[in-house]
Amino acid sequence: MPGRRLSVSVEPAQTLHFHPDDRAAVQPGEKRTIIRWQEPSQPGPVELYFGDDPQPLAAQITQVEPFPLAALTEAQAQADGFADRAELLARLRSFTIPICRRMLRSAWCISVC
Numbered sequence: 367m368p369g370r371r372l373s374v375s376v377e378p379a380q381t382l383h384f385h386p387d388d389r390a391a392v393q394p395g396e397k398r399t400i401i402r403w404q405e406p407s408q409p410g411p412v413e414l415y416f417g418d419d420p421q422p423l424a425a426q427i428t429q430v431e432p433f434p435l436a437a438l439t440e441a442q443a444q445a446d447g448f449a450d451r452a453e454l455l456a457r458l459r460s461f462t463i464p465i466c467r468r469m470l471r472s473a474w475c476i477s478v479c
Contacts, residue, residue: 379413380427385457386417391447393423399445401438401454406430 382400384392391397392414407430413422443454 379411380407381413381415381422382407383415384417386419388447389416389419389423392416392425397447399442401435401442401446401458 382402382405384400388397407427409427409429412425412427414425415422438451438454440451443449443451446454448454448457
């Protein structure tokens with residue numbers, strides 16, 4: 367209609383940052399989950415960044431499952447691309463402060479496609 371304006375609001379894309387080595391497994395869809403702490407996410411579009419590479423990979427977050435990190439299973443760690451739970455926790459420790467009690471109570475398992 368004349369005189370009316372259409373207002374469109376565009377939400378900024380969510381972003382998730384990965385270790386550069388993860389691109390080889392994420393891009394073909396072999397790695398479809400990631401465990402994060404204090405990075406709230408929600409289902410919807412996401413841009414995946416790998417290390418310092420400025421080119422994101424477009425994806426969709428299909429599910430976000432909050433759970434206590436203390437309850438992390440071997441299967442969840444393996445789905446995230448690690449040999450076992452201990453290896454995943456060691457990686458988390460490498461880029462966060464030492465794992466504290468608060469971390470053990472809350473984490474997110476994020477599924478992407």
